[in-house]
Every structure is written in structure tokens, then in C-alpha cells.
Amino acid sequence: GSGLHAKFVAKGKQFWGSCADSALLNKPSNVAILRSDFGQVTPENSMKWDSLQPNRGTFNFGNADTLVNWAVSNGKLIRGHTLVWHSQLPGWVQGINDRSTLTSVINTHIATAAGRWAGKIHAVSHWDVVNECLNEDGTMRQSVFFNVLGESFVTLAFQAARAADSTAKLYINDYNLDYNNAKTQGIVALTRRVNANGKLIDGIGTQMHLEAGGVTGVLAALTALAGADVDVAITELDIKGAASNDYVTVVRACLQTPRCLAITTWGVSDVDSWRASNTPLLFDSNYRPKAAYNAVISALS
Ligand code: G3I
Numbered sequence: 001g002s003g004l005h006a007k008f009v010a011k012g013k014q015f016w017g018s019c020a021d022s023a024l025l026n027k028p029s030n031v032a033i034l035r036s037d038f039g040q041v042t043p044e045n046s047m048k049w050d051s052l053q054p055n056r057g058t059f060n061f062g063n064a065d066t067l068v069n070w071a072v073s074n075g076k077l078i079r080g081h082t083l084v085w086h087s088q089l090p091g092w093v094q095g096i097n098d099r100s101t102l103t104s105v106i107n108t109h110i111a112t113a114a115g116r117w118a119g120k121i122h123a124v125s126h127w128d129v130v131n132e133c134l135n136e137d138g139t140m141r142q143s144v145f146f147n148v149l150g151e152s153f154v155t156l157a158f159q160a161a162r163a164a165d166s167t168a169k170l171y172i173n174d175y176n177l178d179y180n181n182a183k184t185q186g187i188v189a190l191t192r193r194v195n196a197n198g199k200l201i202d203g204i205g206t207q208m209h210l211e212a213g214g215v216t217g218v219l220a221a222l223t224a225l226a227g228a229d230v231d232v233a234i235t236e237l238d239i240k241g242a243a244s245n246d247y248v249t250v251v252r253a254c255l256q257t258p259r260c261l262a263i264t265t266w267g268v269s270d271v272d273s274w275r276a277s278n279t280p281l282l283f284d285s286n287y288r289p290k291a292a293y294n295a296v297i298s299a300l301s
Contacts, residue, residue, distance in 0.1 A: 004282075004293075005039030007300035008263065011255055014125075015077050017264040019044040019236070022066040024272060029287040033268050040077040040125070042235070042264055043067045044274075047081055048088040052113055056092055056105070059112055068117055077125040079235065079264060080117065082173065083110050084157045085131035086143035094144050102148045107160050114164035126233065126262075128173040128205055129161045130154050136176060138186020154190065158200035173205030173235055179217030180224040191228040203231035208250065209266070209275070212241040219253040226259035236266040238273060238280035244295035247282070251299050 001007070005016040017040025024030050024044075034041065045051055046063035053059050071078050084106065096102045114127060133141055133154065140146050145153040154172070161170050172191060177184045191201050204225045208218070225232045234254060239246045254260040267273045271285040282293040 002297075003037035004296065004300070005037060007297060009039065011300060013254070013263075014261040015039040015264075017041055017077065017079065017262065018268050019081075019264065019266050020067060020070075020268075021046050022063045024268075025066065025070050027272075030268050030272065033283060033287060034076070035074060038076065038268075040079060040262070040264060041067060041071050042079040042081045044267075045088070047113065049083075049085065049093065049109065050088045050090050053109055054090050061116060078117070079125065079171075079233075080114065080127040080168065081235075082128040082131040083113060083161060084129060084133075084145060084153070086141065086145065087132065089144070096144060097148060099148055102144065102153075103156060106145075106153065106156060110157060110160035111164045114161050114168070118165035118168070126169045126171055126203070126205075127161055127165065128235065129157050129170050129201075131173045132175065133172070134174055134183055134186050134190070136183050138182040138189070140190075151190075151193075155194050155200065158194065162200060169202040169231065170200065171203045171205045171233065171235070172201050173207065175207040175209055175236075177204075177206040177225065178208060178210060178214060178221055180220040181217075184221050184224050188224060188228040191230055195228075195230070201230055203233055203261070204228060205233050205235035207236035207266075208234050208238075209236060209280075210239040210246065210250075212239065212243060212246065215239070215246045215249040215253075218250055219256060222253050222257040222260050226257055230259070232257065232260045233262040233264070234260065235264050237263055238266045238275065238278075239292075240275070240278040240280050242270075242280055242282065242290055242292045244292045247292040248295050248299045251296055
């Protein structure tokens, strides 16, 4: 094949993906590019807690099922995103203040969500189990999860995810892991602590929402993350300005890091990006490939 995903796989990697959701699956230009160039999809919003379980015990699977069914029928892998995150978290969860209730609520949410799509061959290949749980200095972020349960909520969540889906690769995911900085060292240390008594975390996801030129530390960061003895995935890549050399630097850094398995860009076209004014993606507002796309294809050829 000649698309991004096929060329990346030919280099020994697992996949090149994009985020998507039902609205983006109704745009024919977007869908054509997902089919030709991408091997994996991440639900941009439909698997977040406020989408899946807005009220206790009331699960809405419609939009997430739409994405999963599209992926399965089009032969695309899926990264589930995300089970435990302090953001997009309904008020009824944020208000819980006792350990046994919160433990039960986390277990039910993960068993129901991760359980729903478990066992579909090549369906959910990765899950972002815990998202954005660290501060910039590498300490644990304040959240209802940390405040009520302490760091143990991370282990709890990974145990619940493993029980619900025994085949998915389980990831801890965060942003600003773009240099070998305190936060990068913090997630490595946390991963080692959680895995000390048996491997629960399979991989670290680095979101990589980058600024123009902010790529100089990426290789060192990927190397440091792999030092936790887990896989690494670039899970939400976009780069302000999308300069060709910035994209190529990131791709080369992943190619040079054996445990960097996959890249997911956070959208196809600039027009659909959460940071559209930064024009950070590989396809322009008319769904035409940009110079950065051609440069990445060359770097993979
Ligand atoms: O669905 C409602 C719609 O009914 C309403 O009319 C509209 C009015 O604002 O809002 C719609 O919801 C928005 C949703 O995107 C769907 O478009 C939310 O307000 C908006 O906050 C939400 O933004 C998402 C953001 O996460 C917040 O969770 C972005 O699409 C999504 O790209 C972004 O993705 C995150 C990753 O999950 C985690 N890492 C950072 C990344 C960027 O923030």
C-alpha cells in the first residue's frame, strides 16, 4: 500500500491512526482518507465518561458503537479512549467522597465500557485506561480519584481493565511528555511502581500536542519512556504550523525507538481539528495532503 499506515507498517510499526467519531464518519472526504491512509481510529469524544455514563447506571453506547462498528467493518484497529480521566467527568462522579463507593463506581464503569468491546478480533487493540493523572512536576494530579483513593486508583483501574478485556494493550496516557522532563520521569516512575508486582501497564501514551519547532526533545523523551520497560505510542499527535521538518523529526524519532509502536494523529484535516487555527494536521481544510504529508511519506519510503 501507499498510504501512511501501510508505509509505517512496512517499517515494522503497528499502525498509523487518527481520531474520529460519528460526525466525522458522515464526511465523505474525511472517510476516504481514513480508508486510504489510516489503520486505526481513536474515538475523539464518544468513549469519555460523560459520553458513556452521564448518570449513574445509565450507559449511552450509541456514538461509540458507531465508531467501533465502522472500524470493524473497515478493518481498522481501535484505541479505546479513555476510562479514568479527571476531565469530561460528570458531576455525580466528582462528588463521590468515600472509598468504597468510588471503587465500586470505577469497577462498574470499566467493566461495562471495556467489557462491551472486548473479544472483537482486532477491535480494541489499545485502551487509554488512565489519562492525564500527573502534574508538570511529575507528582500526582489532584482529582476525585487521587483525593479519595490515593495513587492506588491507578492500579485499581488497570486491574479492572485487564479483567474486562484480557487481550487489549493497556496504556497510561498524558501530555507534555515531549522532553525528558520531570513529568516524563514521573510517568516512568509511576509505571514502574504500578508494575512492580506484576505487569499491569503495557504501554505509555504520549499525546504530543506540539508547538512549532518543539520537537528537539522528542527522541530523548521516547527513549526515556521506553526505559519504563513498556511499549510507547504517540497517541494524539498534532503540531502547530505542521512544518514538514517537525513532522519528519517525530516520525524518525519513533522509527529510531524500537518500543515506539504506533502514531495516531489527532484528526485528518485542519478544519476538523480541536486546534484548527493552528493548522496542525497533515491534510488542509479542503482535505488535500499538505507538504508535511508528502514529507512524511518520503521519510517512510
Ligand atoms: O457535543 C457537544 C454539543 O452538543 C454542543 O453543542 C457543543 C457546544 O460547545 O459542545 C459539544 O461538545 C464538545 C465536544 O468536544 C464535541 O465536539 C465539547 O464542548 C468540547 O469540550 C469537546 O472537546 C474535546 C476535548 O477533548 C474535551 O474533552 C475535543 O473535541 C477533543 O479533541 C479533545 O481531545 C483531548 C483528548 O481527549 C485528551 N488529550 C487532549 C485532547 C485535546 O484537548
